[in-house]
Amino acid sequence: MKKLLLTAILASIVALLAACGGSDEAEEGLLEDGKLKVGVTAGPHEEILEKVSELAEEEGLEIEIVSFSDYVMPNVSLSEGELDLNSFQTEPFFDHMNEERDLGLIKVADTVTFPMGIYSEKITDLSELEDGAQIALPGDPTNSGRALLLFEQAGLIKLEEGLGVNATVNDIVENPNNYEFIELDSAQIPRQLGEVDIAAINSNFAMDSGLSPKDDSIFIEQDSTFVNLIAVREENKDDEALKQFIEIYQSDEVKTFVEESFSGSVVPGW
Incomplete structure (x- = not known):
């Protein structure tokens, strides 16, 4: 009986020490x-x-x-x-x-x-875009959808309704000027801007390459959420x-x- 009691007491002490150790670790957390x-x-x-x-x-x-x-x-x-x-x-x-x-x-x-913006080294207004113009946009899913919404906002295309940022280039239902959409890595688009007619660029990458969303974009996101x-x-x-x-x-x-x-x-x- 004494042996069982001693075992129980030792187990309690071990559990208490373990709990104390766990508490210290939890307090340290991210720091x-x-x-x-x-x-x-x-x-x-x-x-x-x-x-x-x-x-x-x-x-x-x-x-x-x-x-x-x-x-x-x-x-x-x-x-x-x-x-x-x-x-x-x-x-x-x-x-x-x-x-x-x-x-x-x-x-x-x-x-x-x-705010995401549309940029160009070839034109200063979207009305100057010619039929078949090449348009670059981010290739990752949500930024691609965001760019397509931006192009729709700018009056360049129409998308299938209700898709939001889930829209892809395959969901373009109206493209009257036969624009060609080219998906690229978001960070690389500013470096390749001169190779396309216009491009949608995330502001952090635009600014990192010396572009001002406010001053250099020819169209910018309205009421961005x-x-x-x-x-x-x-x-x-x-x-x-x-x-x-x-x-x-x-x-x-x-x-x-x-x-x-x-x-x-x-x-x-x-």
Whole structure:
């Protein structure tokens, strides 16, 4: 009987110690290595995060910025634990990739909006487009659909109704001027702008290549609902460091920085 009682007491002590250890680990959370590792795409997202990092440092929060040149790896890296969070994408793109790849990520906050624009090195007005003109657009699913909605908004085509960002070039129901649509990697489109007649370019890549969405686009998205977001792994959604990061990002200081730095080409979306 004494032996059984002693065994039970020892088991209780082990369980208590394990629980205490687990609590310490949970408290460390995303700051287990002392800093937040945040993924962004190069350009405005990175510039904004540099401002956030500067403000965070004043509050004792260290941020390591990891910059990417594409839209796929920031989510893959986050899902695999190489990042603590990321800030670079619109919700339709996030939803599509998260579901398609079963990444286990969730949205936790809104950030900024980048209106998509139409650019050209050959014409200054869409009325100058000739029959059969070549039109470049992003090749990834949601940005492709977004670009097609932009072309429809500009009066170039008509799409099958009700598809929204899920539209593809196969869903064009009216193309009276026989435009040729060429899907390219989003980041490469600015470099290939001279090889087509017009192109839809995401503002972060446009600005990264020296183009101003406000001044250089010949048509720009109207009343965009494509707000960018902050994403994390689901298990970290209540992390205290994450809450601190969001509070800093959505502060008046960052809002002023965005408005003064990008002159309407990037708009606070929170």
